Amino acid sequence: MGALHEGHLSLARSQNDKVVASIFVNPAQFAPHEDLSKYPRTVERDIEMLGKEGVDAVFLPSVEEMYPAGIVLDVKDQQGTFVEVKGKSHQMEGQIRPHFFRGVATIVTKLFNITLPTRAYFGQKDAQQCAVIRSMVRDLWMPLSIIVAPTIRESDGLAMSSRNVYLSPSEREAAPILYKALSEGVNLFQSGERRRSELISAVEEVVKGEERVQLEYLSLADPFLLGEVDVVQDGVGAIFSGAVKVGKTRIIDNVLLGIGREQWVE
Numbered sequence: 001m002g003a004l005h006e007g008h009l010s011l012a013r014s015q016n017d018k019v020v021a022s023i024f025v026n027p028a029q030f031a032p033h034e035d036l037s038k039y040p041r042t043v044e045r046d047i048e049m050l051g052k053e054g055v056d057a058v059f060l061p062s063v064e065e066m067y068p069a070g071i072v073l074d075v076k077d078q079q080g081t082f083v084e085v086k087g088k089s090h091q092m093e094g095q096i097r098p099h100f101f102r103g104v105a106t107i108v109t110k111l112f113n114i115t116l117p118t119r120a121y122f123g124q125k126d127a128q129q130c131a132v133i134r135s136m137v138r139d140l141w142m143p144l145s146i147i148v149a150p151t152i153r154e155s156d157g158l159a160m161s162s163r164n165v166y167l168s169p170s171e172r173e174a175a176p177i178l179y180k181a182l183s184e185g186v187n188l189f190q191s192g193e194r195r196r197s198e199l200i201s202a203v204e205e206v207v208k209g210e211e212r213v214q215l216e217y218l219s220l221a222d223p224f225l226l227g228e229v230d231v232v233q234d235g236v237g238a239i240f241s242g243a244v245k246v247g248k249t250r251i252i253d254n255v256l257l258g259i260g261r262e263q264w265v266e
């Protein structure tokens with residue numbers, strides 16, 4: 001969606017003959033009360049950065065091209081064709097942003113159909129998005145591979161995100177708490193804890209210790225099916241994710257428990 005940072009550039013740095021980057025702030029994935037109009041747009045700078053990375057083409061479609069039947073923010077009035085991935089879109093991020101994944105699956109399908117990639121790269125930061133897109137590609141026999149790249153972080157652990165520019169200096173100071181808390185969950189897991197109740201309450205306690213931040217949700221879920229788990233099973237593992245609000249800005253993040261990134265991304 002542009003306003004590029006090192007996380008995006010890491011995706012562009014792939015070993016391929018040709019690399020296409022798309023920049024499109026997709027209205028269909030924003031709810032009417034969300035930040036579509038103020039989402040940061042820095043296209044000139046983005047193109048320059050992608051050029052320096054050796055990207056071969058930048059695809060910058062208009063809303064009219066991508067949504068020829070028009071686009072309205074209220075999904076009930078929407079015309080045209082949309083893609084829905086059932087079973088993985090309603091929980092976690094989907095519970096807070098009910099039509100988010102429908103917008104994502106639809107635009108990603110269009111971007112794939114136009115650019116015809118052999119591989120498409122997504123960041124682990126948006127873990128549920130990766131799971132939804134993988135399911136869509138498998139279910140619809142889309143002829144490409146999905147590659148999930150590691151989350152790139154600031155030196156204090158905050159996951160890079162275009163929305164971090166919204167943070168005031170004090171909010172920016174508080175924002176790394178979600179990753180710090182999830183990292184506590186990793187420590188606890190590594191010391192042998194497998195129970196949801198204990199893992200969630202340890203992470204919750206850390207987040208609640210930072211009064212500038214409000215917890216939206218924590219999720220301890222099966223890494224592939226995305227159903228919540230009571231106990232993390234050895235050999236299956238879990239994805240521990242959450243969202244907080246720092247002032248008006250939403251921050252999401254996740255860590256994997258008991259499953260290597262390599263196993264999860266394949």
Ligand SMILES: Nc1ncnc2c1ncn2[C@@H]1O[C@H](COP(=O)(O)OP(=O)(O)OP(=O)(O)O)[C@@H](O)[C@H]1O
Pocket residue numbers: 001002006007008010011121122123124125126149150151152153159160161162163164
């Ligand atoms: N810190 C990061 N590390 C790795 N990949 C990332 C990172 N941030 C974003 N990405 C990935 O870049 C792709 C484009 O994401 P997008 O343009 O929505 O950026 P974003 O920074 O996540 O924005 P926002 O936080 O506003 O949602 C997605 O696949 C996303 O997962």
Ligand SMILES: CC(C)(CO)[C@@H](O)C(=O)[O-]
Pocket residue numbers: 001024026029104107108126129
């Ligand atoms: C996948 C995506 C490009 C769809 O607009 C967006 O959700 C993103 O950048 O993470």
Ligand code: BAL
Pocket residue numbers: 001029126
């Ligand atoms: N990176 C996810 C895009 C969004 O939050 O709209």
